[in-house]
Amino acid sequence: MARYAMIMAGGSGTRLWPLSRRAAPKQLVPLINGESLLSIAAQRLDGVVDGAHRLICTGERYRNALAEALPEFTPAQILGEPEGRDTLNAVGLTAAVLAKNDPEAIVAVLTADHLIEPKEVFADRLAVGFGLVEEDPTRLVTFSITPTYPSTGYGYVQRGEAIPGHETCFRAQRFVEKPDLATAEGFLAAGNYGWNSGMFVFQAQVVLDAIGRHEPETKQGLDAIAAAWGTSDQEAVLGSVYPTLRKVSIDYGLMEPGSDDSEVSICVVPMALSWVDVGSWPSFGETIEPDQEGNRVTTSTTWRDLSSTGLLVFSDDPSHTISTIGCHDLVIVHTPDATLICATDDAERVKEMAENVPESHK
Numbered sequence: 515m516a517r518y519a520m521i522m523a524g525g526s527g528t529r530l531w532p533l534s535r536r537a538a539p540k541q542l543v544p545l546i547n548g549e550s551l552l553s554i555a556a557q558r559l560d561g562v563v564d565g566a567h568r569l570i571c572t573g574e575r576y577r578n579a580l581a582e583a584l585p586e587f588t589p590a591q592i593l594g595e596p597e598g599r600d601t602l603n604a605v606g607l608t609a610a611v612l613a614k615n616d617p618e619a620i621v622a623v624l625t626a627d628h629l630i631e632p633k634e635v636f637a638d639r640l641a642v643g644f645g646l647v648e649e650d651p652t653r654l655v656t657f658s659i660t661p662t663y664p665s666t667g668y669g670y671v672q673r674g675e676a677i678p679g680h681e682t683c684f685r686a687q688r689f690v691e692k693p694d695l696a697t698a699e700g701f702l703a704a705g706n707y708g709w710n711s712g713m714f715v716f717q718a719q720v721v722l723d724a725i726g727r728h729e730p731e732t733k734q735g736l737d738a739i740a741a742a743w744g745t746s747d748q749e750a751v752l753g754s755v756y757p758t759l760r761k762v763s764i765d766y767g768l769m770e771p772g773s774d775d776s777e778v779s780i781c782v783v784p785m786a787l788s789w790v791d792v793g794s795w796p797s798f799g800e801t802i803e804p805d806q807e808g809n810r811v812t813t814s815t816t817w818r819d820l821s822s823t824g825l826l827v828f829s830d831d832p833s834h835t836i837s838t839i840g841c842h843d844l845v846i847v848h849t850p851d852a853t854l855i856c857a858t859d860d861a862e863r864v865k866e867m868a869e870n871v872p873e874s875h876k
Contacts (some may be wrong), residue, residue, distance in 0.1 A: 515618045515648050515717075519563040520608040521555050523572040523626035524581070527859070529794040530870035532827070532852035536876050539576060540792070542583050543628045546801060547813075551792060552626045553584060561645070562637050563622065567732025570626075571591060571604045571743075587825050596753045601712070602767035603759045605726050606732060610740040620647050623714040623764075629790040629801055639785045643715035645685060646781055647662045653779050654724070654772060655715040656686060660786040668791075669710035673782050675809055680769065685757035686780040689770050707828075708784055710765065721768070735759045795845045795854075795861050799826040807875040822860065851875065 528542030534540035541552040547765050550653060559568055568576055570587055572580055574594030581592060594712035605623055612619040630636045643655040656673045661810070674687035689710060693701065702709035703737040726733035730853055735755045736854040760767075772780050792799050802810040807823045817836050824843040827836055836848060856864065868876060 515620050516565050516567060516616060517622070517644055518569065518612055518619050518718075519559050519590060519622040519624060520569040520571055520593075520852040521550050521604075521606050521624050521626050521748075522601060523555075523576070524595055524604060525627065526573075527627070527793075528865045529869040529872075530792075530798065531864055532847060532849045532854055532875065533830070536575075538579060541572075542576070542579055545798065548628065550583060551629075552580070552798070554629070555624060555626045556584065556586075558624075558630060558633055558636055559640075560637075562640050563723070565845075566591075569608060571595065572606055573598060586659065598761075599756065599759050600761045601764040602725070602729065602762045603732065603756070604760075605714070605721065605738065605768075606736045607756070607763050609716075609718040609721050609725075610736040611638070611743055613722055614740045614743055616653070617717075617719040619718040620644060620715065621650075621718055623716075625712055628711075629788070629793055630785075630791060631788045635787045636785065638785055642683065642869050643783050644681075645781070646677070646680065647715050647717055650779070651717040651720055652777065653716070653781050654721065655781045655783055656769060657711045657713045658782050658784050659711050659789040660784060661707070661709050664690055664695060664702050666698050667693065667849055670698075670701055670707045671710045671742065671782055673706045673708070673784070677781060682784065684782045684784075686769075686773065686782045688773065689765060708782070711785065711790070712788065714763075714764070714769075721779065724775060725774060726746050727775065727777070728761070729760065729767050732759050795826055795828075795847065795864065796827075796858055799845075802826075810836055826858070850876065 523541045525724055527534035530540045533543055534593050536705050542550050544550055569591050571593040577592055577594045578639055612621055616629050641693055648651050670690045671691055672687040674685035676682045738755050742748050750800045772778055790797060792798050799810045804810050809825045811827045812818050815827050822838045822841040825841060826845045829836055829848040834848060836846060843858045844859055845856050
C-alpha cells in the first residue's frame with residue numbers, strides 16, 4: 515500500500531484582498547517570512563510522504579502560476595479543476611485518478627491555508643493516520659485539533675470510544691457544524707470535542723465506493739473522468755463532466771452520512787498543536803507577535819506611529835512608509851496598486867469589497 519498526499523489549494527482567498535488576487539491567490543503569495551502557505555504545506559510532508567507521491571488539487575487557472583512557484587511538482591502531480599465544486603469533488607477526483615492505477619493507494623487529504631506547528635508533531639500524527647488505514651482499509655480517518663478557545667467559526671468532531679490497540683485514536687461519534695457560543699463552551703467543558711481540521715486519510719477505492727453509496731451521481735461522473743484519464747479525451751471529459759457534479763463539502767457529502775455507513779469506520783486522530791487558519795486578515799495577524807499596544811506589523815513593513823493600538827499593518831514594499839496617529843483596531847494593507855483600511859470587526863467584509871473593486875484589481 516503506497517502512501518500519497520493531496521493538498522487542496524483551490525480557494526481564491528478573497529478575504530485577504532488586496533494581497534490575494536485571482537491571478538495570485540493566497541496559497542501562492544509569500545505571506546509567511548517570504549514563503550507561501552502552499553510551500554509550507556508541502557514541506558510538512560517531509561519524512562512521511564515521498565515527493566513523487568504528492569499531489570495538488572487546484573483551479574486549472576492557477577496551474578501555470580503554481581508550477582512556476584513549486585517546480586518540484588510535475589504537471590502530472592497537479593490536478594486542475596475546471597471550476598471549484600467544493601471539497602467532496604476535489605477528494606473524489608484525486609481518489610479516482612489514483613485508484614485507476616493503484617486501487618490500494620492510501621491518500622492523505624491536507625489543506626494549503628493553515629499554519630501547523632510543531633511540524634514534528636503533525637508528521638507523527640499524520641503517520642498514525644496512515645497506519646490506521648494500512649491496518650484496516652475500511653477506516654476513514656479525520657484529524658481533530660485540540661481546541662484552545664470556544665470557537666464559533668470552526669466545525670467540531672466528537673470523539674467516541676478509543677480504538678483497541680490505539681489508545682490515542684478514537685471512533686468518531688458525530689460532526690457538528692459551527693455552533694453558537696454557548697454550545698462551543700459546552701464542547702470545551704466536555705473535553706471530548708475537537709475542531710474539525712478538514713484533513714483526512716483513506717484508501718482511494720474505499721472512499722470512491724463510499725461516495726457511490728452516498729452520492730451515486732457524483733460517483734458516475736468520477737467513473738467517467740477516471741475512464742478517460744490518461745487518454746486523448748482526458749481534458750474534454752474532465753471539462754464537460756466535472757462542472758456537473760453536485761457541489762458539496764466532504765463533511766456533508768461523506769463524513770456525516772458515513773457515521774451510519776456499516777461498510778466504513780470513521781476514526782478520529784487528535785492533534786494537540788498550534789493550528790491557525792490563515793483565511794482572513796485577523797487570522798493572519800495571529801501569526802505575528804504583537805507589541806505592547808497590541809499592534810501587529812510584518813517585518814516587510816516600514817511603519818511609524820503615534821499612540822495607536824490594536825492595528826494590523828502589512829506592506830510588501832519596505833520603501834513605502836505607513837504612518838498612523840491615534841488609530842485603533844484597524845487592518846491596514848498596502849500593495850503597489852491597492853490599499854485596504856478597515857475596522858478589524860469588519861474584516862469579514864473584505865470578501866465583499868473584493869467583488870466590488872475594478873475588474874483590473876480583482
